[in-house]
Amino acid sequence: VKAQRGNALCFFDPQMEVEINQRARLETDLQTALVEGQFELHYQPQFTLAGQMVGVEALLRWSHPQRGMVSPGEFIAAAEDSGLIVPLGQWVLRQACMQLAAWQQVPHCASLQLAVNVSARQFRQPDFAQQVIAQIQQAGAPAHRLKLELTESLVLEDVQDSIAKMHQLRTKGVRFSMDDFGTGHSSLAYLTRLPLHQLKIDQSFVRHIGQQHTDDVIVQTIIGMARTLELEVIAEGVETPAQRDFLADHGCTLYQGYLYGRPMPVQELVARAAQAGQG
Numbered sequence: 001v002k003a004q005r006g007n008a009l010c011f012f013d014p015q016m017e018v019e020i021n022q023r024a025r026l027e028t029d030l031q032t033a034l035v036e037g038q039f040e041l042h043y044q045p046q047f048t049l050a051g052q053m054v055g056v057e058a059l060l061r062w063s064h065p066q067r068g069m070v071s072p073g074e075f076i077a078a079a080e081d082s083g084l085i086v087p088l089g090q091w092v093l094r095q096a097c098m099q100l101a102a103w104q105q106v107p108h109c110a111s112l113q114l115a116v117n118v119s120a121r122q123f124r125q126p127d128f129a130q131q132v133i134a135q136i137q138q139a140g141a142p143a144h145r146l147k148l149e150l151t152e153s154l155v156l157e158d159v160q161d162s163i164a165k166m167h168q169l170r171t172k173g174v175r176f177s178m179d180d181f182g183t184g185h186s187s188l189a190y191l192t193r194l195p196l197h198q199l200k201i202d203q204s205f206v207r208h209i210g211q212q213h214t215d216d217v218i219v220q221t222i223i224g225m226a227r228t229l230e231l232e233v234i235a236e237g238v239e240t241p242a243q244r245d246f247l248a249d250h251g252c253t254l255y256q257g258y259l260y261g262r263p264m265p266v267q268e269l270v271a272r273a274a275q276a277g278q279g
C-alpha cells in the first residue's frame with residue numbers, strides 16, 4: 001500500500017508536461033495574435049440549386065507568422081478553455097458587421113447573408129445580445145443580413161436563456177441557423193419554441209450520402225422537419241454532384257461545400273459573387 005501511495009505521489013508523465021506546456025504556449029500565442037491582428041475571416045459561399053450565391057459563412061483563420069494559415073480546429077478549443085474565445089468572438093462579430101456594411105456598396109454582394117459561428121461561452125455572456133446589437137449599430141450593418149450559427153448543445157445548455165437572447169436579437173432582424181443539425185438531441189417539441197430561420201444539415205451526414213442508408217434517412221428526416229417547421233434548410237460539406245443530386249431530390253434548397261467553393265479571402269469571394277452574377 002505504501003509503495004502504491006508513493007508511486008501515486010511521485011507519478012510524473014513527461015509527455016503530459018510537454019502537452020501542458022504546449023497548451024500554455026498556444027494560449028499566449030493566441031493572445032498575442034489577437035493584439036497584433038493575426039486573425040482574419042475567410043468566406044465560404046452558399047448557393048441555391050439554380051446556382052445563385054445567396055450567402056456566405058465566415059470562418060476564422062489565424063495567419064501565423066511562422067506556421068502560415070492555421071485552421072480553427074487547432075486553436076478554437078484552446079481559445080474556449082482560456083476564455084479568449086469571448087474577445088475573439090467579439091472581434092469576429094465586429095469584423096463581420098463591418099464587412100456587411102461595406103458590402104452594401106458592392107453590387108454583387110449587397111444582398112448576401114453573412115453567417116457567423118458563435119461559441120457557447122460567448123453566447124452565455126449576460127450582455128451577448130446587447131453586444132451584437134451595438135456592433136451592428138456601430139458598423140451600420142443591415143441586421144437582417146446577419147445570421148448567427150448556434151449548435152444544439154449550446155441552445156440546450158440553457159434553453160430559457162437561449163430563447164430570450166434569440167428573441168431580443170430577432171426583433172432587430174438578426175437570423176439564426178442551427179449548425180451541425182442532427183448531431184445533438186433535438187426534438188420537434190423544443191425546435192418549435194426557438195425563433196430559428198434555418199437548419200444546417202451536419203456534414204457528417206452529407207458525407208455518407210449514398211453509402212450509409214441510415215444517413216440517407218437522417219438527411220431526408222431533417223429536410224422533412226425543416227419543411228414542417230417552415231425553415232430554410234442548408235446542407236454543408238457538399239463535395240460531390242451525387243450528394244447534391246440526392247439532396248436536391250429530397251427538397252434541400254441551399255448548398256455549401258467544396259463542390260461550390262472553399263472558404264476564401266474576401267477579395268476572392270467578391271470576385272466569385274460577381275462571376276455568379278448575384279445582384
Ligand code: C2E
Pocket residue numbers: 044058059060071072073076089092117118119179180203236237238239256257258259263
Ligand atoms: P463548422 O461551423 O461546422 O464549419 C464548417 C467546417 O467545414 C469549416 O471548417 C469548413 O472549412 C469545412 N468545410 C466546408 N465545406 C467542406 C466540404 O465540402 N468538405 C469538408 N470536408 N469540409 C468542409 P473550418 O473552417 O476548419 O472550421 C472548423 C470549425 O471551427 C467550424 O465548424 C466552427 O465550429 C469553428 N469555427 C470557425 N470559425 C469560427 C468562429 O469565428 N467562431 C467560432 N466560435 N467558431 C468557429
Ligand code: CA
Pocket residue numbers: 057117149179
Ligand atoms: Ca458553422
Ligand code: CA
Pocket residue numbers: 179180200202203236
Ligand atoms: Ca457546421
Ligand code: CA
Pocket residue numbers: 180
Ligand atoms: Ca462542425
